[in-house]
Amino acid sequence: MTILIIAEHDHHQLKAATRSVITAALVFKEDVHLLVAGQGVEAIAKSAAAVQGVARVLVVDDPAYAHHLPENLAPLVVAIAVDYSAVLAAASSFGKDLLPRVAALLDVAMVSEVTRIVDPNTFVRPLYAGNLNATLQSAERIKLLTVRVSSFEAAIDGGNAAIETLPATADAGLSNWISTEIQPLDRPELATARVVVSGGRALGSAEQFQQVLAPLAARLNAALGATRAAVDAGYAPNDWQVGQTGSVVAPELYIAVGISGAVQHIAGMKESKVIVAINHDPDAPIFQWADYGLVADLFDAVKELEQGLQ
Amino acid sequence: MKIVVAVKRVVDPNIHVRPRADGADVDIVGVKMVINPFDEIAVEEALRLREAGIASEVVAVAVGTTQSQEVLRHTLAMGVDRALLIETETMPQSLATAKLLRVVVEREQPRLILIGKQAIDDDAAEVGQMLAALLNVGQGTFASRLELTSEQVVVTREIEGGQQQVLLPLPAVVTTDLRLNEPRYVKLPNLMMAKKKPIEVLKAADLNVDIAPRLTLLQVAEPAVRAPGIKVSSVQELIIKLREQTKVVS
Ligand SMILES: Cc1cc2nc3c(=O)[nH]c(=O)nc-3n(C[C@H](O)[C@H](O)[C@H](O)COP(=O)(O)OP(=O)(O)OC[C@H]3O[C@@H](n4cnc5c(N)ncnc54)[C@H](O)[C@@H]3O)c2cc1C
Ligand SMILES: Nc1ncnc2c1ncn2[C@@H]1O[C@H](COP(=O)(O)O)[C@@H](O)[C@H]1O
Numbered sequence: 001m002t003i004l005i006i007a008e009h010d011h012h013q014l015k016a017a018t019r020s021v022i023t024a025a026l027v028f029k030e031d032v033h034l035l036v037a038g039q040g041v042e043a044i045a046k047s048a049a050a051v052q053g054v055a056r057v058l059v060v061d062d063p064a065y066a067h068h069l070p071e072n073l074a075p076l077v078v079a080i081a082v083d084y085s086a087v088l089a090a091a092s093s094f095g096k097d098l099l100p101r102v103a104a105l106l107d108v109a110m111v112s113e114v115t116r117i118v119d120p121n122t123f124v125r126p127l128y129a130g131n132l133n134a135t136l137q138s139a140e141r142i143k144l145l146t147v148r149v150s151s152f153e154a155a156i157d158g159g160n161a162a163i164e165t166l167p168a169t170a171d172a173g174l175s176n177w178i179s180t181e182i183q184p185l186d187r188p189e190l191a192t193a194r195v196v197v198s199g200g201r202a203l204g205s206a207e208q209f210q211q212v213l214a215p216l217a218a219r220l221n222a223a224l225g226a227t228r229a230a231v232d233a234g235y236a237p238n239d240w241q242v243g244q245t246g247s248v249v250a251p252e253l254y255i256a257v258g259i260s261g262a263v264q265h266i267a268g269m270k271e272s273k274v275i276v277a278i279n280h281d282p283d284a285p286i287f288q289w290a291d292y293g294l295v296a297d298l299f300d301a302v303k304e305l306e307q308g309l310q
Numbered sequence: 311m312k313i314v315v316a317v318k319r320v321v322d323p324n325i326h327v328r329p330r331a332d333g334a335d336v337d338i339v340g341v342k343m344v345i346n347p348f349d350e351i352a353v354e355e356a357l358r359l360r361e362a363g364i365a366s367e368v369v370a371v372a373v374g375t376t377q378s379q380e381v382l383r384h385t386l387a388m389g390v391d392r393a394l395l396i397e398t399e400t401m402p403q404s405l406a407t408a409k410l411l412r413v414v415v416e417r418e419q420p421r422l423i424l425i426g427k428q429a430i431d432d433d434a435a436e437v438g439q440m441l442a443a444l445l446n447v448g449q450g451t452f453a454s455r456l457e458l459t460s461e462q463v464v465v466t467r468e469i470e471g472g473q474q475q476v477l478l479p480l481p482a483v484v485t486t487d488l489r490l491n492e493p494r495y496v497k498l499p500n501l502m503m504a505k506k507k508p509i510e511v512l513k514a515a516d517l518n519v520d521i522a523p524r525l526t527l528l529q530v531a532e533p534a535v536r537a538p539g540i541k542v543s544s545v546q547e548l549i550i551k552l553r554e555q556t557k558v559v560s
Contacts, residue, residue: 069476070439071448093469097451100404100439109405109524112434122528127432128327132336135529174448174482178464178475191470195558220558228488238454238468238489244433245348245488247470252558263326270536274556276548282541291539292551304545309559 001085002031002055006077008094009036009044010182011066014051016192017090019154022053024147025088026155027117031055034161035080037073039066049161057161062168067177068094074101076169081106081142085120091146091248092191103144110144111136113248115151129244130267149191150250150271183237190223190240195253198225198242198269201233202258202279202298209235212299213257216306225249227265243268258298261286278302311460312367313356314420315390316411316441317349319374319381320431329530336431336530345381348426350388352486354493355456356424357389364458365422367391371414373407374398379509386504387496393507398514398521404432406521408440413517415445421480422463427452427487438485448478454489 003025008015018034025032032053036045037060045059058080064072077098081087087102089095091113103110116124118135123145127134190196197217203209209230217224226236228243242249244267254272259265261277261284269275270289277290278301287293294301321327322342330337345353359365370385372378373396382393396410415423423445425438435451442449450456450465454473457464460480467474468487478484514521542548552559 067474070451074443093452093467096435097439097449100436101443101449103436104405104408104440104443107405109403110436111525112436126533127336127530128321129323129430129433130533131327132329132530133533134527135531137526137528138524139526140524174446174478175450176477178477180469180472180474182472185471189471232489237472238487239470239472244430245428253552253556264323270533274552275536275539276552287539287541289536289539291536291555292548293539293541294545294548295541296545301545305548308545308549 002033002083003028004081004084004087005032005034006087006089006095006098007034007036007044007048008090008092009038009041011038011040011044014044014047015090016154017092017149019051020149020152021088021090021147022051022155023152024114024117026053028086028120030085033058035060035077037065037076039063045163049163050157050159051155052158053155054159054161057163059163059165060168061165064168064171067180069175069177070098070101071172071174073098074105075172077102078105079169080166084142086143086145088145088147091148095146099144099146106142108140108142108144109138111138112146113148114145115148129263130270131263148248150248154192187217188221188223190225190247190249193223193249194251195220195222196225196249196251197222197255197257198227198259199230199236199257200227200259201229203230203235206235212302216302219306219309220253227259256286256290257302259286260284261289311365311422312369312418312420313359313365313422313424314369314371314415314418315349315352315356315385315424316426316437317353317370317372317381317385318346318426318429319343319372319378320346320429323347323430329532333529333531335527343377343380345384346426346429348428348486350493351488351490352424352426353385353388353390354491355486358491359458369394369418369420371396371411373410374401382509383501383504384496386507387500388494392510394510394512396512396514402521403523403525404434404436405440405524406519408437408444409519410514410517410521411437411441412444413519422458423481423483425483425485427485438483442483445481445483448482450476450478450482450484452487453484454487456484
C-alpha cells in the first residue's frame, strides 16, 4: 500500500510545510504519493516531483480547487484515498480544515497534530497545551493524520517523481470563496523561520512592537511572533500568535521579549533549539524554559542586542 | 432563526494536568472543570446574533457524562434559551461526538451551528469539520468574524499570514476562534436562576449511533524536560553565548 500526502501550496510555490509531511511519511516505509489540487498547478506539480522521497505526483487541475475549499477538496481526497493506507497533511489551517472533513466522509477516526510516528499504527500527539503526550493506536483501515510541521525536518530536492493527471470531482456547491488577504512580508514565514523574535504584552503598543522588535528581527532574518495578550491588545496581527491556539514553531533560535511564559504560550515554542528570554521580572516562568535568560528592561536590552549584533 | 451551539466540559486552562500514576490516562479526578473557552465564545456570538434580532433561539448542546450539565448551566446563565445533554458513560472521541451532534442538529433543524475551534483538553480541532461533513453542509473554520443573514453567512477565517473570507449558504457550521468576541461576564443571580432551568437529557445509547472508541490510548506521559538554562548578566554575555551556541547568529 501507499501513503497519500495532500500538498499545500499557494499556487506560486509548494509550502515548506508539505516537505515536513513528506519526511514524516517516510517512516511508513512505503511509496509516497503527493496530491496537488488547484487551478493552473503545472509548475507546482513539477516542483513537487523534484522533492526527495516522492514517488508519484497526482495532479488535479480544476477551478473547483482554486481556493482550497474543503467542501470541494474532501470528496476528491475521499475518491482517491480508498487505495491508500494513510493520508497525511500538515497540521496547518489548510490541513486542519480539510482532513477532519475527509475523516468523517470515510467514517474513520483521525489523529491530529502528530509529533511522532512510532509505527504505521501508533502515533504520538500532544494534549493539554503540550503538558502531556498521548500515544494512540489506530486500527482504522486508512490512517488519517495531520502532522506537526515543526516536529519533522523538511525534505529537500533531489527526486524525480512521475506526474499523473487525475479527473476532478464536481464543485460541491456548499461554499464560495470571496477573498484572501495575505500580508506581504519581507521576512521569513513564522511556521518555518529559523529564527523567531516574539513580543508580549510588555511591548505596550503596536508602534513600540514594531519599533523595538522589527530591527532585531531584520538583523537576524527572523519572523516576528507574539503572545495572545499582545495580539488581543492589537499590537500584532492574529496570525503572529504563537502557542496552544496559534502557531507552533521550533526554530534554531527563539527570542521571547516581555513574555511571562504562560503554558499556552510555551506550548507553541518549547521545542525551539535555543530559547532566549528577556524579562525584567527574575521570577517570570519563561526563565524556566530559557537556555539564556536576561533580567533587564526590554526597551534597553533589545536595542543593545540589535546593535551588538551588527 | 435557530442556532445550535456545541459546548464541551474541559479542565480549567489554568490547571496543570498530569498523567495518572499508571500512565494509562490523564489524571483529572477532582480537578476544576469549565466550559471550553472557545465554546464560550461560540455561545456569546449566538447570543449577540439573537440580541441583534438576526437569530430567534439559541440551543446549547453538550455531549458527555451527567456532569456536563454544569457547563450547560453556565450557558443558561449566559442567556441561551434551551440546553440539551447527550448523556454518555465516558467522553466520546471526536467522530462519535460529531455523530451524536448530528442527531441533535437533524432534530432541531438550526440554520447555523456554532462549534469551538478546538477543545483545550484534546486540542484536536476536529469535531466541527466532521459535523459539517456528516451534515453535508459548508464549514467556516477558525472564524474571527461572521456576518449572518437569513440565507447565508460570510465568515472571515484566520489563516497563516492573513485571513480569508468565504460565503456559505445556510445551514452551515462555523468554528469560532479567539478574536471573534469577548464573552460576557456571568452574574451570580443569573447563575442561581440557571440552576432552576430545565435541561433536556437524551441518552446516547438510545440514539442508535456507533460511538465505540476507534483509537486506543496506549499511554499518557509528560514530555521530556528541557535541560536547565542559565541567566546571563549582560547583553554582551548573551551575544557571546549565542555566537557559540547557534549558527544563526554571526
Ligand atoms: C484558551 C486559551 C488559549 C490561549 N492560547 C494562547 C496562545 O496560543 N498563545 C499565547 O501566547 N497565549 C495564549 N493564551 C494566553 C496565556 O494564558 C497568557 O495570558 C498570555 O500568553 C500572556 O501573554 P504575555 O506573556 O504577553 O503577557 P503577561 O503575562 O502580561 O506578561 C508580560 C511580561 O512582560 C514583562 N515585562 C513587563 N514590562 C517589561 C519591560 N519593560 N521589560 C521586560 N519585561 C517586561 C512582565 O514581567 C511579564 O512577565 C491562552 C489562554 C487561554 C485561556
Ligand atoms: N463532548 C462534546 N460536547 C459538545 N461539544 C463538543 C464536544 N467535544 C467537542 N465539541 C465541540 O467541538 C469543538 C472542537 O472540539 P475538538 O475537535 O475536540 O477540538 C469544541 O470546541 C466543541 O464546540
